[in-house]
Amino acid sequence: NYEVVATDGTNICKVHNDEGQGAANARLIAKVPAMLDALRKAIAVINDFMPNIANCSLDDYAALNEVLVEAPAILARIGETP
Secondary structure: OEEEEOOOOOEEEEEOOHHHOHHHHHHHHHHHHHHHHHHHHHHHHHHHHHHHHHHOOHHHHHHHHHHHHHHHHHHHHOOOOO
16 A cells, blocks of 8 residues: 655545555656646646747647647646636
């Protein structure tokens, strides 16, 4: 079993070593705050870039659109407003 603990010492959860995946699952859970921060920053950068969208290629526009659709949906699922 593995415990995921926040930097302030708060116990986040216990992960059982199910089929040898406990350590990997604990590492993934521990990285979620950093991934969430990166997602927030990505949304902010893309929103700042939007006034220059006319200079984007179609592929770049499609990639930006995907992030702008998916990222807020992820944040909404965890109760945040982007």
